[in-house]
Amino acid sequence: MTVESSNRPAVPSASSATMITVAPTGAELEKSAVPALPVTLEELVITAKECREAGAAMIHVHIRDGNARPTLDLGRLTETVQALREATDLIVQLSTGGAVTDSYERRLAVLDAAPDGCSLTCGTVNFGDDVFMNPWPFMCELYARTQELGVVPEFELFDLGHVAALHRLLDKYGAPFGGHVHCDLVMGVPGGMAGDAATLVQAVAALPQGSTWSATGVGRTAVPVMFAALAAGGQLRVGMEDTITFSRGRPVARNAELVERAATLASLAQRPAMTPEAARVMLGVPDRH
Ligand code: KMH
Ligand code: ZN
Secondary structure: OOOEOOOOOOOOOOOOOEOEEEOOOOOOOOOOOOOOOOOOHHHHHHHHHHHHHHOOOEEEEOEEOOOOOEEOOHHHHHHHHHHHHHHOOOEEEEOOOOOOOOOHHHHHHHHHHOOOEEEEEOOOEEEOOEEEOOOHHHHHHHHHHHHHHOOEEEEEEOOHHHHHHHHHHHHHHOOOOOOOOEEEEEEOOEOEOOOOHHHHHHHHHOOOEOOEEEEEEOHHHHHHHHHHHHHOOOEEEEOOOOOOEEEOOEEOOOHHHHHHHHHHHHHHOOOOEOOHHHHHHHHOOOOOO
């Protein structure tokens, strides 16, 4: 797959199946407020198995410490990658975003846990009342490390300006490890791009030629973004990192029900859930089992 970071509109990823990523935990929610959130390794492994069963092909992982607080402890991350690999065939993607309080050093060191993939956010963004920092030199260093260590990045785009930064990154450093550009539009974050169909179409049109993409809508934008992504030929990300309300007044009981709903909608759209094996081929992720 050739990477062209021109400004030509991206061809929608015309796939006959839909890759579903589950983001089960995140770094923002408190276990005490959301008891269904998987925070221990055991809870995470159970969640991963249930979500695989429901149709997920990839898991986007944030981990917690013994007090259920977000951590980037390398030992725990390594143990988590190994446990998820033993228990499932899911593509294991570690977050390099961490929590807004994590240092750049710790975020770079995440790659030493040897995941299949990692998130790589293409710019700073207001993040509710906080700021999620991703300055250009950090992006470059992280990208160079993914190439060096053989980790497939997923470019997280919270805003249209992040798409421009992605073009700049690819122009400067070339194709990612695996040779294929895959992006994730994170929509509806207070401070980022809106979570609606019009914005999604605009963002997709600006992506690098030949890239594939998924989309996730935060909070109440989850469902409209899912429909828009399916209609526009994209992949889906769902999970309690992004939404804890299944429908008005009804909290999410477990991550797998969000994956089940996504898989059902994907089937209705005539693009049923993709296997992890097919997703590896699409993304250029080697099988490390
Ligand atoms: N927790 C957010 C500050 C990522 O995983 O790369 C960052 C985030 C993005 O969740
Ligand atoms: Zn994340």
